[in-house]
Amino acid sequence: MASTIASAVLGVGAHFSYTSSVAFNQKTRRGSVSVRAEGGINPQIRKDETKVVDSVVVAELEKPLTAYCRCWRSGTFPLCDGTHVKHNKATGDNVGPLLVKK
Numbered sequence: 321m322a323s324t325i326a327s328a329v330l331g332v333g334a335h336f337s338y339t340s341s342v343a344f345n346q347k348t349r350r351g352s353v354s355v356r357a358e359g360g361i362n363p364q365i366r367k368d369e370t371k372v373v374d375s376v377v378v379a380e381l382e383k384p385l386t387a388y389c390r391c392w393r394s395g396t397f398p399l400c401d402g403t404h405v406k407h408n409k410a411t412g413d414n415v416g417p418l419l420v421k422k
């Protein structure tokens with residue numbers, strides 16, 4: 321079963337919709353939910369590049385813990401600036417940063 325569960329116009333002018341599908345296995349009595357963004361995930365970050373790729377050398381990180389953005393809305397991309405909280409509230413999404421420990 322698939323349905324559109326959330327749609328939002330974000331402050332950056334991009335429109336996204338999310339489609340969910342729900343599956344339940346009667347034998348294992350376990351369910352799963354998958355959510356898929358449609359229309360692209362990156363609203364504005366480095367759109368002039370064919371592919372946005374970043375790499376880090378963990379040993380060279382300045383802090384013992386660094387948060388990297390996975391919502392594509394951070395003003396300090398590729399680092400997380402907490403903007404995912406606003407995105408999650410607006411869309412019902414549940415994205416958060418990737419935490420890299422030194």
Ligand code: FES
Pocket residue numbers: 388389390391392393394395399400401402403404405415416417418
């Ligand atoms: S701002 Fe994007 S994951 Fe935090």
